[in-house]
Amino acid sequence: MIFKTTPAVEEMKERVCSLHTELLRWGLVTWTSGNVSGRVPGTDLIVIKPSGVSYDDLTPDLMVVTDLEGKVLAGDLAPSSDAESHNVVYQRMPEVGGVVHTHSPYATAWAARAEPIPCVLTAMADEFGGEIPLGPFALIGSDAIGKGIVDTLSGHRSPAVIMQNHGVFTIGKDPKAAVKAAVMAEDVARTVHFARQLGEPVPIAQEHIDSLYDRYQNVYGQQPSSKEQ
Amino acid sequence: MIFKTTPAVEEMKERVCSLHTELLRWGLVTWTSGNVSGRVPGTDLIVIKPSGVSYDDLTPDLMVVTDLEGKVLAGDLAPSSDAESHNVVYQRMPEVGGVVHTHSPYATAWAARAEPIPCVLTAMADEFGGEIPLGPFALIGSDAIGKGIVDTLSGHRSPAVIMQNHGVFTIGKDPKAAVKAAVMAEDVARTVHFARQLGEPVPIAQEHIDSLYDRYQNVYGQQPSSKEQ
């Protein structure tokens, strides 16, 4: 069967490609170490960064289109070596339209100690609804990482998980929302790191976390579109 | 009643818009997380950033004009979700012409530990006249944050307050002065953080703090305009 592209696929290739700029801009990635993917709305088609291509050289045409099992449908290059982990998320979380993976340094430092990031900032309550949870140590090359992500995030408010000794995975309704979660995860990982360096941050009461999260998800931003400050 | 704009309103929209560039440039904000507002001189009109718009996409025309109670008088978008806190400051501090809010990381780390930032740098004595004080924990969605800011800053030399578990608010005679205070607050929060990481900074005697503050407020810069080094 020959794959025929559509305007929706081409648009997703442009969006996924350009969102990598945000990973660089906010200091989340080094060399070629992070990747963004997106699900073409209403389909089982995934668009993902090719493996081993510098961010400077990324163009929409280099993006790889795969099915949910990772079979390459379009694109001359191999997909990101993290594609299998992205695909497990798309398979098991149908509401997810975008996935991001980085080794952003502050969040990854928490992951190296196998510590979830505690919710001691109102901005964390807003965005993550509580702590950023810790997922298991898992090796690449099977569905272990993907399963660890899904098991940790299922039933959790947070769109971000830190995987032990590894890095960060985030999800969203679309790739931009997943990128925002990755950017904010590093931002709060850094501020809480700084806070902990000189003592103990003050906890926020659970009822206040709940109230902040509820408000942010339902009131912020330009309705009915994005939820931003 | 229909709002009619004036040259002073349009000028304030341009100034408020362009000052957001400084928040980005000095590393105070991530994604869309900070905001600047200004009072149109001699009026009760406030110009503020719209909610949920990327800094790249800000233009003067997108700025929102409100009255002191937050009623939108001009602008197609909703104002920043922090507008209510800004407005309480403008209502209760008539000398204030600009307000800035950020979650700048070093200052917010002190806020997460509920610690004021001690005055151990001559630059802090110059700009803040002593420590940067701590305001209370307060939830968004009422006038609690605004009251906490005003109660903390009233009768204090510092134009900056760190709000517990939240972030920084600064005030000034105009938006640029409030932005400068936000930039310098993060700068000194960072240096004092570094100093404390490896031991105890040496305190500065109160009489020296007083002398430095007095001189800086009355002698520095190009008279009679801005007070800068």
Next chain:
Amino acid sequence: MIFKTTPAVEEMKERVCSLHTELLRWGLVTWTSGNVSGRVPGTDLIVIKPSGVSYDDLTPDLMVVTDLEGKVLAGDLAPSSDAESHNVVYQRMPEVGGVVHTHSPYATAWAARAEPIPCVLTAMADEFGGEIPLGPFALIGSDAIGKGIVDTLSGHRSPAVIMQNHGVFTIGKDPKAAVKAAVMAEDVARTVHFARQLGEPVPIAQEHIDSLYDRYQNVYGQQPSSKEQ
């Protein structure tokens, strides 16, 4: 004997020159403190940065061509004062086609404490196959630094070594690979530094390190070219 340049020499001058941009971009160098060199494939010719020239002013024509003993064959300027150390590596490791030296801050901080950087990140297992080893304290002005690099890296998986009280040297099959190793060495030095600031990172079992390293060296990237994520 008069040196006659070749297209391969000229191409190497361009590559070595432009790779210095990456040292700046990723924050590895300050002022003129780092340098890149490359071996012209199939020859004993080395191309290296001139000494004391600002990165802004580097052009391919300023690159210095030497033999393996450091005798200048082409170029109007003196080679980097680190050239002797680079040359010892090229003499004793014929498989090496590129060498990079920096004082990148996080990696150099480990070197100042004379501590190897422990392998507690999957990205370290991928790139370095284990810890980044520590080389001896050695003075410039003899072959001591070069010998220390070679003795430490021989028989080690890591393409990076931190030299006590000094900085980082990396090797690669070509200059770009050595630059990538320098960039990733600083990246992991930083993340492990952050992790250690707040506790003890969780070790990765040796069998998992072996598995990750083996996979990364043999599977990643666009085959058969570069090995990147």
Next chain:
Amino acid sequence: MIFKTTPAVEEMKERVCSLHTELLRWGLVTWTSGNVSGRVPGTDLIVIKPSGVSYDDLTPDLMVVTDLEGKVLAGDLAPSSDAESHNVVYQRMPEVGGVVHTHSPYATAWAARAEPIPCVLTAMADEFGGEIPLGPFALIGSDAIGKGIVDTLSGHRSPAVIMQNHGVFTIGKDPKAAVKAAVMAEDVARTVHFARQLGEPVPIAQEHIDSLYDRYQNVYGQQPSSKEQ
């Protein structure tokens, strides 16, 4: 007496103006908080940044020309409020042709703890010939800061001094050399800070410091011009 400019004065105005770009580029200054000055060779004329002007707005024509007592000879703006400290250095150290002052964060953090920066990096031995010494606490508004700088640096190898609770002053044979010293002072202040965060750096033996310093001052760079790596 009316001041008549010369080509040497105009050239120094251009050099002093453009060197402020380096302070920004290497992260040494925030808002308008640092300044560069230079002595016109063979004269008692000093060129210095005006007070309270943003780095973006600096042009050679805005530079202020003074005599050694700080009397303004040319320029429409007031000189930097630190001019008096610069002038004391020029008066008492006739070999000095450039002075730089910053509050660069890592170096200033050592100053806030009143700790000299120990020489645990070969690059420090090269550039500073040992530790970066600590000068006294001194108030602005008299010659106290200038005297503290001169008393500390006289007979010391280091071209940089950290002034207690304040910041960094550096000297050089010309403004560029003083800027290089300021950039390298922050660079080593940062690396030694990082090293100390996780333990004790290994000292370098005094004989090795002497050997490194001697070599760097006499051998490095393109002879007979600048001494850079």
